[in-house]
Amino acid sequence: MPEHTTLPPHTAEDVRDALAAxxxxxxxxxxxxxxxxxxxxxxxxxxxRAMAAAGLGGAEIALxxxxxxxxxxxxxxxxxxxxxxxxxxxxELGLRLDVTLGSGWSYGGAHIGAEYAARRLRWERRDxxxxxxxxxxxxxxxxxxxVSVHVGEGLPPSGWTRLAVTDGRLEIPAGRGxxxxxxxxxxxxxxxxxxxxxxxEGPVVDHLSAAAVRHHLDVxxxxxxxxxxxxxxxxxxxxxxxVYDCGWTAALPARFLAxxxxxxxEVLHLLEVDAPGAAQVREDYGRTxxxxxxxxxxxxxxxxxxxxxxxxxxxxYGQPPITLAAQRGAHLIEGxxxxxxxxxxxxxxxxxxxxxxxxxxxxxxWTWVHSPSFRAAPLDLLGEAxxxxxxxxxxxxxxxxxxxxPEAPGLGWTFYAAGALDDRNAxxxxxxxxxxxxxxxxxxxxxxxxxxxxxxxxxxxDVRAARGAGHDLWAACRARIxxxxxxxxxxxxxxxxxxxDEILPGLDPAAHPVVVLPRxxxxxxxxxxxxxxxxxxxxxxxxxxxxxxxxxxxxxxxADGYADEHLVDHAxxxxxxxxxxxxxxxxxxxxxxxxxxxxxxxxxGNSPLAEALRGILPPPLxxxxxxxVVGTVRRRLADGDLYLLVNxxxxxxxxxxxVREPRAALTLLDPGGVSPGESLTLDPAGGALELHPYQALxxxxxxxxxPAAVVGPPVATPEPAPIASDVPGTSDAxxxxDAxxxxDAxxxxxxxxxxxxxxxxxxxxxxxxxPVTLPHLRHGEEAAETAPLLLExxxxxxxxxxxxxxxxxxxxxxxxxxxxxxxxxxxxxxxPVREIAVxxxxxxxxxxxxxxxxxxxxxxxLPAGRSRLTLRIHxxxxxxxxxxxxxxxxxxxxxAAHRTYGERFQMQELETMLDGVATGLGAVPVLxxxx
Numbered sequence: 001m002p003e004h005t006t007l008p009p010h011t012a013e014d015v016r017d018a019l020a021a022x023x024x025x026x027x028x029x030x031x032x033x034x035x036x037x038x039x040x041x042x043x044x045x046x047x048x049r050a051m052a053a054a055g056l057g058g059a060e061i062a063l064x065x066x067x068x069x070x071x072x073x074x075x076x077x078x079x080x081x082x083x084x085x086x087x088x089x090x091x092e093l094g095l096r097l098d099v100t101l102g103s104g105w106s107y108g109g110a111h112i113g114a115e116y117a118a119r120r121l122r123w124e125r126r127d128x129x130x131x132x133x134x135x136x137x138x139x140x141x142x143x144x145x146x147v148s149v150h151v152g153e154g155l156p157p158s159g160w161t162r163l164a165v166t167d168g169r170l171e172i173p174a175g176r177g178x179x180x181x182x183x184x185x186x187x188x189x190x191x192x193x194x195x196x197x198x199x200x201e202g203p204v205v206d207h208l209s210a211a212a213v214r215h216h217l218d219v220x221x222x223x224x225x226x227x228x229x230x231x232x233x234x235x236x237x238x239x240x241x242x243v244y245d246c247g248w249t250a251a252l253p254a255r256f257l258a259x260x261x262x263x264x265x266e267v268l269h270l271l272e273v274d275a276p277g278a279a280q281v282r283e284d285y286g287r288t289x290x291x292x293x294x295x296x297x298x299x300x301x302x303x304x305x306x307x308x309x310x311x312x313x314x315x316x317y318g319q320p321p322i323t324l325a326a327q328r329g330a331h332l333i334e335g336x337x338x339x340x341x342x343x344x345x346x347x348x349x350x351x352x353x354x355x356x357x358x359x360x361x362x363x364x365x366w367t368w369v370h371s372p373s374f375r376a377a378p379l380d381l382l383g384e385a386x387x388x389x390x391x392x393x394x395x396x397x398x399x400x401x402x403x404x405x406p407e408a409p410g411l412g413w414t415f416y417a418a419g420a421l422d423d424r425n426a427x428x429x430x431x432x433x434x435x436x437x438x439x440x441x442x443x444x445x446x447x448x449x450x451x452x453x454x455x456x457x458x459x460x461x462d463v464r465a466a467r468g469a470g471h472d473l474w475a476a477c478r479a480r481i482x483x484x485x486x487x488x489x490x491x492x493x494x495x496x497x498x499x500x501d502e503i504l505p506g507l508d509p510a511a512h513p514v515v516v517l518p519r520x521x522x523x524x525x526x527x528x529x530x531x532x533x534x535x536x537x538x539x540x541x542x543x544x545x546x547x548x549x550x551x552x553x554x555x556x557x558x559a560d561g562y563a564d565e566h567l568v569d570h571a572x573x574x575x576x577x578x579x580x581x582x583x584x585x586x587x588x589x590x591x592x593x594x595x596x597x598x599x600x601x602x603x604x605g606n607s608p609l610a611e612a613l614r615g616i617l618p619p620p621l622x623x624x625x626x627x628x629v630v631g632t633v634r635r636r637l638a639d640g641d642l643y644l645l646v647n648x649x650x651x652x653x654x655x656x657x658x659v660r661e662p663r664a665a666l667t668l669l670d671p672g673g674v675s676p677g678e679s680l681t682l683d684p685a686g687g688a689l690e691l692h693p694y695q696a697l698x699x700x701x702x703x704x705x706x707p708a709a710v711v712g713p714p715v716a717t718p719e720p721a722p723i724a725s726d727v728p729g730t731s732d733a734x735x736x737x738d739a740x741x742x743x744d745a746x747x748x749x750x751x752x753x754x755x756x757x758x759x760x761x762x763x764x765x766x767x768x769x770x771p772v773t774l775p776h777l778r779h780g781e782e783a784a785e786t787a788p789l790l791l792e793x794x795x796x797x798x799x800x801x802x803x804x805x806x807x808x809x810x811x812x813x814x815x816x817x818x819x820x821x822x823x824x825x826x827x828x829x830x831x832p833v834r835e836i837a838v839x840x841x842x843x844x845x846x847x848x849x850x851x852x853x854x855x856x857x858x859x860x861x862l863p864a865g866r867s868r869l870t871l872r873i874h875x876x877x878x879x880x881x882x883x884x885x886x887x888x889x890x891x892x893x894x895x896a897a898h899r900t901y902g903e904r905f906q907m908q909e910l911e912t913m914l915d916g917v918a919t920g921l922g923a924v925p926v927l928x929x930x931x
Contacts, residue, residue: 009638010447012667012702019671019698022443027057028435029096031364031400033415036071037063037197039082040405045089047403050423055435058096060237060397061086063103064195065904067413067897073199074103075220080227087232096234098313101221101301103200105239108193110202111219114143116212117188117203120245120470121147123272124183133172137165137183147184147248150269154178160269182269186248194242195416195904207241207320208249208292213300221304230309235332238301240345241318247289247470255292260284271468279465283522286321286464290473294326302329315364316352317345321473324458325502327352334397336364338825340390340631340648341487343456343478343498350392351498354450355507362395363388366419368824372909373402373420374411374877375917376826377835378430378850381421383694384825385438386646390490390631392497394446396438410889411881416905418824426786426874426919430836430850440671441644444698448642451634453620454489454496454613455512456481461501461522481518482560485544485609489516491628492610493619501527509533513617516542516609519559523548540616544609555612618660621645621699622686625655630691640702647691650815650829652852657699658686664703671698672851692852693813693829753809754927756793756869763790777834777920784879788838789920791871797864801929804859808869810837810849811923816916823909834918838872858927875919882913 018026030051051059061083063074072078083099090097103109108117122144137146149170152160157180163170172181191204206212221236256264264285270278271285298314305312315334316327327333327349333356335349346363353361365388370376385396401422404412414420425431463476489496499507499515501524515534517523520543531541531549543552545559613619621632621643629649635642640663647653659666666682668689679700682689691697762772765787772791797806811832818828829852836850839858847856862869880886887910894907 011637011639012642012700014447015444015637015642015698015700016669018443018447019440019669022439024057024094025096025360026395026443026446027055027439028365028396028398028442029058029060029098029362030056030398030421031062032059033400033402034061034063034082034197035403035413036066036068037074037079037082038066038068038071038405039079039403041082041085043403043405044082044086047401047422048086048089048093048095051401052093052095054423054428054431055439056095056398057439058090058098058234059086059401060098060100062100062400063197063200064415065104065897066198066901067893069896069900071198074109074197075199075223080223083224084228084232087228091232097232098234098237099224099228100237100239101217101224102193102238103197104193104195106193106204106207106242107213107216107220107238108202108204109196109200109216109220112203112205112212112216114188114203116205116209116215117143118191118206118243118246119186119248119250120189121248121268121271122185122187124181124185126181126183128172128175128179128181130175130177130179132174133170135170135172137168137170139185141187143188145186145250147186147253148265148268149184150182151175152180152182152269152273155180157273158275160273160275162266162268182272184268184272186250189243189245191244198901204243206249207243207246207297208289209251210296210300213297214304217301217304221308225308225310233310235311235313236305237313237334238315240315240336241293241297241320241322243319243470245470246320249292249296252288252292256284256288259288259291264288278468279522282466282468283461283464286467286471286473287460289470290321290323290326290460293320293322294329298322298326298329302331305331313362315345315349317348317472317474319470319472321464321471321476323460323473323502324348324352324498324500325355328356332360332362333358334362334364335391335393336367336399338365338384338387338391340387340646341490342483343481343486344391345474346388346391346393347496347498348474352503354392354452354497355499355503357449359446360395361393362397363391363393364399365393365396366421366825367399368417369399369419370826371417371419371823372878372907372913373414373418374425374881375913375915376419376421377831377876378427378434379694379827379829379831379835379852380825381419381434382437382851383648383827386694386696387631387648387825389441389445389644389696390633390646390648392450392495392633394442396442409893410886411877413893414890417908420877424786424877426788426877426880427835427850429838429874430848433848433850437672441696441698444642444671445633445635445644448635448637450497451620451636451641452495452497453513453617454494455499455507455515456486456489456496457515457517457520457527458498458500459518459520459522461524462520465522479563484560484607485516485518485557488557488607488609489613490631492607492613493621493623493626493632494613495620495633504530510537510539512539514540514542514613516544517546517549517552518544520546520548542609542612553612555609557607557609620660622658622660623655626653627651629653630655637700637702640700643699643701644696645689645691645699646696647693650693650813650827652693652812653691654688655691656686656688657682659701661701663701665701667700667702669698669700671696694827695852751929754929756795756925756927758793760791760793763792774924775920775922777918777922779918780914781879781882783834783875783917783919784883786875786877786880789873791873791921793869794866795862795869795927796866797862799864802862802864805928806858806862807928808839808856808858809926809928810854810921811925813852813854813922830916830918830922832923833871833873833921834875836874837921838874840870840872842868843870855928871921871925873920876917878913878917879919882910882917 087097149163155178205216270281311331313332314330333353335346337344350361370380402414458477541552544555631646633644668680761769763769813829813831816828
C-alpha cells in the first residue's frame with residue numbers, strides 16, 4: 001500500500017491564493033469517446049484546442065464502439081498513431097491526456113481465451129433415490145471444469161458429504177432413502193467486453209488472477225505504451241469493475257486454504273444451501289474474493305504501470321467484491337455518482353483517499369446528466385458537480401466529450417447515453433465560467449486535512465455471510481445500510497468517512513469522535529477491539545440496530561434496506577444518486593420534514609440518529625434555516641477550518657451560521673464571484689448569509705478561539721425574507737430592490753427598480769429584426785435553431801441614475817416538481833433565461849448569466865443618456881437534435897453501425913429529448929437602482 005503522507009500545513013492564505021490562481025491540475029477533464037476508433041488527425045487537434053479554450057485541463061481517451069462501417073481495428077498501427085498524435089497535441093496545449101487500458105469495459109478482448117476469462121460457479125442439482133449410481137461427468141461447454149460433488153441425505157437434505165470423482169467418473173453408493181446431489185462446475189461467465197471497438201471484441205478478463213490480468217496488460221497496455229511514451233500520459237485508467245458474477249478462479253481453493261485454514265471444496269455446498277455453518281463459509285469465501293481481486297487486479301496493475309513509468313487511475317468498486325481499502329493500491333483514486341446524502345461510489349472513493357491522506361480524489365461526473373444527449377444545461381452540470389464536492393471529491397472527469405468527424409451527417413456523433421458535453425452545445429459560451437468555478441473549488445478543497453466527525457462502518461461480514469457467489473461489495477453495503485441513515489447524518493449537518501476492517505489497523509481510534517455501526521450483526525474480533533479503543537480514547541460508538549457490539553450506545557432507525565441488484569449499471573446508479581439528493585429529490589418534502597430527506601424522523605435532521613449525535617457533539621457548522629438541503633464539508637487548516645456550504649435545492653435560502661469551535665474571524669468567500677479573492681467578514685459568534693439555488697460558498701474560520709458560540713438544536717423557522725449580501729459575485733443585488741430601498745424612496749422614484757418593458761426587438765438568424773414583447777419563450781420544436789436569439793432594447797438614464805449602483809436582474813425562475821422520470825441528475829429550476837444570456841452594452845460584451853442569481857452588476861457600464869442593451873440568448877442543442885432531419889440522420893447512422901458490427905449499443909431515452917426544452921427569456925428584466 002502507498003505510505004501515509006503528511007499534508008502540508010495549509011493556511012487560510014493558501015486558500016485565498018488557490019481561489020485567485022488555482023493550479024492547472026485542478027481543472028476538470030473530459031472523458032473523450034473515440035468511436036470505432038475512426039479518427040481524423042485535424043479534428044483531434046481541433047477538439048483538443050476547443051477543450052483548452054473552454055478551461056478544461058485534459059481528456060481521457062475511451063475507445064468504444066464504431067459508428068460507421070470501415071473503422072480500423074483497435075490497436076492497429078493507424079489507431080496507435082492517432083493516440084500518439086493526440087498525446088503530442090495535448091502536451092503542446094498544456095493539457096493532460098489519459099487513456100484507458102482497454103476498449104469499452106471491463107478489461108478484456110480477443111486476446112483473452114478460456115484460461116484467462118472471468119469465471120463463476122455453476123451448480124447442478126439432482127434428486128436421487130437410494131439406488132447406487134455410476135456416472136461419467138462431462139463438461140457441457142468448452143472451458144468448464146469440475147470443482148466438487150456433494151450429496152445430502154433426506155428431504156430436505158442434510159448431513160452433506162463430499163464425494164470423490166476419479167477420472168471424471170462419479171460413484172454414488174447406495175443410500176437409505178431420498179437424496180440430493182450438488183455438482184459444482186467452474187465455468188467461463190461468457191461476459192463480453194461492453195461497447196467494444198472494432199477488433200476489441202472478446203471475453204472479460206479474470207480479475208481474480210494476476211496471470212490473466214498481466215497477460216491483458218502486456219497485450220493492450222504494451223501496445224499503447226509502445227506507441228505513446230509514458231511521459232506524455234497523465235495516467236492509464238480502469239473504469240469501474242463490472243465483471244458480473246465473477247466468483248471463481250483456478251487458484252481460489254489453494255488461496256482459501258492458505259488464508260482461512262480449511263479446504264473450501266469440502267464445504268463448498270454451503271455456498272449454495274442454507275445449513276449450519278453456511279454464514280461463516282460464505283463470509284470467508286467473500287473475504288477471499290476481496291483479497292484476490294486486490295492482489296490479482298489492483299496490485300498487478302500498479303506493479304505493471306510502475307514498471308512502465310506511468311500512474312494507474314482506478315474506479316475501485318463493483319465486481320469482483322473489491323474493498324474500500326483496496327483502492328489505496330492505485331496511484332489515483334476515482335469515484336462516480338451524485339447524491340450528497342447517499343453512499344455513492346464517490347463517497348467510497350473519497351473515504352479511501354482521506355484515510356490515505358491524499359489531496360486529490362477524482363470522480364466521473366455528469367454520467368447520464370439530464371439524459372439524453374444535448375439536453376443538459378450548465379445549471380445541471382453545476383448542481384451535480386457541487387454534490388460531488390459535498391462527497392469529498394476534489395477533481396472532475398466529465399462524462400463526456402464525443403469525438404465527431406466534421407463530415408458526420410446531422411449534428412454528428414454522440415455516445416449512446418449521457419451528456420454530449422462539447423462545443424456543439426448552444427450554451428457553450430458559458431462553459432469557461434463553469435470550468436473556472438469548479439477549478440477554483442477543487443483547488444481550495446484540496447488544501448488542509450479532512451474534517452469529518454463521523455466514521456461510518458461498512459458491514460462486510462454481514463453482507464458476505466448473505467452471499468455465496470460473486471457480488472458487488474459497495475452495492476451490497478449501500479443496500480444493507482439503506483438511504484435514511486446517511487441522509488440523517490448529512491441533513492443534520494455532519495460529514496462522514498466510510499471505514500472498513502482493512503482500514504482500521506492504520507486508523508487512530510481518536511481520529512473521529514463518533515463511529516456509527518449500521519445494522520451490524522457480525523463483527524470481527526479485531527474490529528470489536530478497535531471499537532473498544534475508540535471508547536477508551538473518549539469517542540462514542542453508536543450502535544444503530546447493531547447487536548454485534550452491545551457496548552455501543554443503542555440507536556434505532558427505521559430499516560429501509562433494499563436488494564443490491566437495483567444498483568447494477570450506470571443509469572440505475574445515477575438515478576439512485578439523484579433520488580437521494582436535495583437537488584433532484586422531493587425538495588419541498590425535504591424542507592417540510594416529509595419524504596426520505598427532510599427534518600422528520602424518517603431520515604432528516606430530527607431523526608433518532610441526529611438527536612443522539614447532537615447529544616454527543618453539535619455539528620461543526622451549525623445552520624439554522626437550511627431546510628435540510630444545505631450540505632457542508634470541513635477541511636482542517638493549520639490556522640483554522642475551511643468549510644464548503646452548498647445549497648443543493650432550487651430555492652433561495654437565508655440562514656444563520658455559527659461554528660462549534662470558536663474562532664476569532666469568520667470570512668465568507670464566493671468562488672463563483674468576479675473577484676473570488678474578495679470576502680465578507682461575519683461576526684465571530686455567527687451571522688446570516690444567503691445561498692441562492694445551487695450556489696456554493698466557502699467559509700474560513702480562523703484565528704485564536706474567542707467566546708464559545710451558543711449552540712443548540714436547529715429550530716423550525718419561517719422562511720426569512722431575503723437579505724442583501726455583500727459577498728463578491730452575489731452583491732447586494734441579491735435582494736429585491738424594494739426590500740432595501742431608502743426610506744425616502746417615494747421622494748426619489750428613480751431609485752426604485754426599473755422594469756425594462758422595452759420596446760424590445762428580436763433578431764433570429766436569417767430573419768429581419770422585429771418587435772417582441774417579453775416574456776418571450778420558444779418551446780419544444782420551435783427552439784430547434786441552435787444559433788442565438790438577439791434581444792435588444794435602448795436604455796436612457798439620467799446622470800444621477802447612471803452613477804449607480806445598477807444591477808441587471810433577469811428574475812428567479814420557477815421551481816420544478818420532481819417527477820421521478822428519466823436518468824441522471826437534473827436541476828429542478830426552470831431559469832428565467834433558457835439557458836444562458838450573454839449581455840452586451842453598446843456592442844461590448846460585459847458578462848454571461850447562466851446560474852442563480854441571474855443578476856449582473858452594470859455599474860459604470862451604462863452611461864448617462866442612451867445606450868443599447870443586448871441579450872444574446874443561447875438555449876440547448878436538444879431541439880435541434882430532435883429535428884426530423886437530424887434525428888433521421890442519427891437513426892440511419894446507428895442502423896448502419898448495427899448492420900456492420902452488431903448491436904453493441906442502443907441509443908437511450910431519445911423520446912424525452914424535447915421534455916421541458918425552451919429558449920428565450922421567461923421574465924421581464926429589471927434594472928435595480930439603489931443608493
